[in-house]
Amino acid sequence: MPPYKIPKRVKHRKEFRRVRDRKATKGNYVAFGDFGLQALEGCWLKSNCIEAGRVAAQHYLKREGKLFIRVFPDKPVSKKPLETRMGKGKADVDYWAARVKPGTVLFELAGVSEERAKGAFHRVAMKMPIRCRMVGRRVTV
Amino acid sequence: MSDETHTLKAQARERTGSRYCKRIREAGGLPAIVYGHGKDPVSITLDTKEAVGHITKGEKVFELVLDGSDARQHVLVKDLQFDYLGTNIVHADLARIELTDRVDVMVPLRLVGDAPGLKTAGAIMTHPVAELELNCLVTNLPSFIEIDVSKMQAGDVIHAGEVQLPKDTMKLLSDEDGVVAHVVVQAEVPDEGEESEVTDEGATPEVVGEKKDDEDEKDG
Numbered sequence: 381m382p383p384y385k386i387p388k389r390v391k392h393r394k395e396f397r398r399v400r401d402r403k404a405t406k407g408n409y410v411a412f413g414d415f416g417l418q419a420l421e422g423c424w425l426k427s428n429c430i431e432a433g434r435v436a437a438q439h440y441l442k443r444e445g446k447l448f449i450r451v452f453p454d455k456p457v458s459k460k461p462l463e464t465r466m467g468k469g470k471a472d473v474d475y476w477a478a479r480v481k482p483g484t485v486l487f488e489l490a491g492v493s494e495e496r497a498k499g500a501f502h503r504v505a506m507k508m509p510i511r512c513r514m515v516g517r518r519v520t521v
Numbered sequence: 522m523s524d525e526t527h528t529l530k531a532q533a534r535e536r537t538g539s540r541y542c543k544r545i546r547e548a549g550g551l552p553a554i555v556y557g558h559g560k561d562p563v564s565i566t567l568d569t570k571e572a573v574g575h576i577t578k579g580e581k582v583f584e585l586v587l588d589g590s591d592a593r594q595h596v597l598v599k600d601l602q603f604d605y606l607g608t609n610i611v612h613a614d615l616a617r618i619e620l621t622d623r624v625d626v627m628v629p630l631r632l633v634g635d636a637p638g639l640k641t642a643g644a645i646m647t648h649p650v651a652e653l654e655l656n657c658l659v660t661n662l663p664s665f666i667e668i669d670v671s672k673m674q675a676g677d678v679i680h681a682g683e684v685q686l687p688k689d690t691m692k693l694l695s696d697e698d699g700v701v702a703h704v705v706v707q708a709e710v711p712d713e714g715e716e717s718e719v720t721d722e723g724a725t726p727e728v729v730g731e732k733k734d735d736e737d738e739k740d741g
Contacts, residue, residue, distance in 0.1 A: 446647060519601065
């Protein structure tokens, strides 16, 4: 496995798959930056996709602004090797993923113009396996 | 806030709950509730287009007219609920007020001017605090507070306590030490900066409480 971001310590080596089809009730608004990239679909976002998005944004912005990554791949996903019979216990961890629900804000940008943020998020969205859109801050009351 | 207080027409709704609210939204209504001033809370329905149009422009105070009664009541938008994507307002909380009341509101900040410090290589403008909580008269509610950053050099900070409020009668309730504008010069990153955040540690994380092989032998 390439050295992408994964947890340093875990309580359990493997975990159940769990329910996926829910809408985001937390982490679904821009909290730190001025603009955000919001997921419109749910998925298990692999750690390499998050890293690819970060690299794409930083390459485009060239040290301009500050990028916030709002998701962390803390879910181990196991996969049985090819041509293996069923059984014999749960397989080894194949990759680490972040649980992304529709509405989750994946990345945020601060200190850049809307035009630059749009350009950066367009490139990041190309690296994501799901549909995304750029959002701003919500109305204050 | 504009000087004019807009009027919102509302209908009282007898049936409450998510199913009925969903039907109201499908019919172009916005479920809302009015409470405060020692009176019973009343569930109402607003016209979505009218209400959301004003709220998104920054209006906070409205004159509410309930269908079937001539009584007019000033209300303050106290809270908004959004759908999971944050696109649509799905519910509004309105608090009864008098125009002589003092209220606590959150006011967004707007940075104006070009900071010369941003011309320094690697400098960016951050504003960890994007809105301030104020106590002010209902008639003096600002839509936003402007902060002039045109004199900020690299490393300069503006705290909430230094912000010039639009009226002297306004009181700042937010933490005075909160940073509302900061020109940060980011640390020099090597050329391979795009790859620098990647962890080079082993692919498997440490399992908390797991016995290592040496310990197993000792135990056995």
